[in-house]
Amino acid sequence: MTKKRVGVVLSGCGVQDGAEIHEATLTLYFLDRAGAQAVCMAPDMVQHHVINHLNGTVSDEVRNVLVESARIARGKIQDLATVQAEQLDALILPGGFGVAKNLSNLAFGDAAVQVHPALRHLLKEMHQAHKPIGAICISPALLSAALAGEGLLLTIGQDAETATGIEAAGNRHQESGAVDIVVDPHHKVVTTAAYMCASGIGEAGAGIEKLVQQILVWC
């Protein structure tokens, strides 16, 4: 049997300025354990900034999102701009501030949410093809912006401000706890809050494990 090909969108390497490493790694782990093939991708662009994760200060370094994401992917990664929906059976977006700083402008509080054009295009293609999409942590807010007005049922945990933004974009928000998933069977969309409210990696992993299982049920 051919392995299911599940895209995993990375946004750097580190919670403060890139992909959340635990969420990304556990996504890859649960996919591989279930016999699916992860197809890692990231945009070839300069990171919004680099944060020293020891003391929280902004560094003057310049790093590239694709190059840093390759650390999580152990080098097996492709430029997001080269990926089409027809190559994938499903798509998962782990979280981290990279989602809100590199893949979108969510972190900056602009009323008009902008999503990286190639990612926005891929998400629309996936949705139109009725292929499953999973979004973790802050990624459901990006998904809501990319698929505004579609009436998707999403969770961001219990962050009222982000939930309001999701509703304003014409989607629906459901509160959830750290180990829960929220499933929208009509749109084949599943979301989990992970480090939006998890107290530790065990809780984050519990939600991500269920999310991956749901994605593969739909594949």
Add this chain to the structure above:
Amino acid sequence: MTKKRVGVVLSGCGVQDGAEIHEATLTLYFLDRAGAQAVCMAPDMVQHHVINHLNGTVSDEVRNVLVESARIARGKIQDLATVQAEQLDALILPGGFGVAKNLSNLAFGDAAVQVHPALRHLLKEMHQAHKPIGAICISPALLSAALAGEGLLLTIGQDAETATGIEAAGNRHQESGAVDIVVDPHHKVVTTAAYMCASGIGEAGAGIEKLVQQILVWC
């Protein structure tokens, strides 16, 4: 009941020049899921070098082992030099080339293997206190050098050259597959080959899960 405190020694962030991200993250995941507290640590020193994980070239960037390790630890990490064995119930070393380039000189083929002095001291303290030690991937070779002549039973998978080095240091090597652990109950040492021979993150995780379970049985 007080949580067991298990030290996790990181060596950067990325398989080619630091800690192997999957091995480190899965160690933290299985510890947390089992109710143990991970105590992340890394040396405060400049990395041997920085490798672009997308194309394998050496970069001219300068990065610090403790600062980059903080990405995996989400900022909750301490300087290895400040940690004493009495603060820990056990110690685990994930792999990655950082173990062989930053925590030791294993990668450079010198006949005399040098281990970072603070780590060597901590490993000797742990061993003398008869506290459990787990080593993943290439880390058993470092452990062998730090505790030379002790007759530890270790595995590095199926790498004949590294196995010879372990035997030459007065320890014993046992071949193993990717999902196996090798247990030395006398010395309370457990090792697993992980990405020394794993075909993917699922296999690496299977060995690491068993290793963490064995560590906690001894705690």
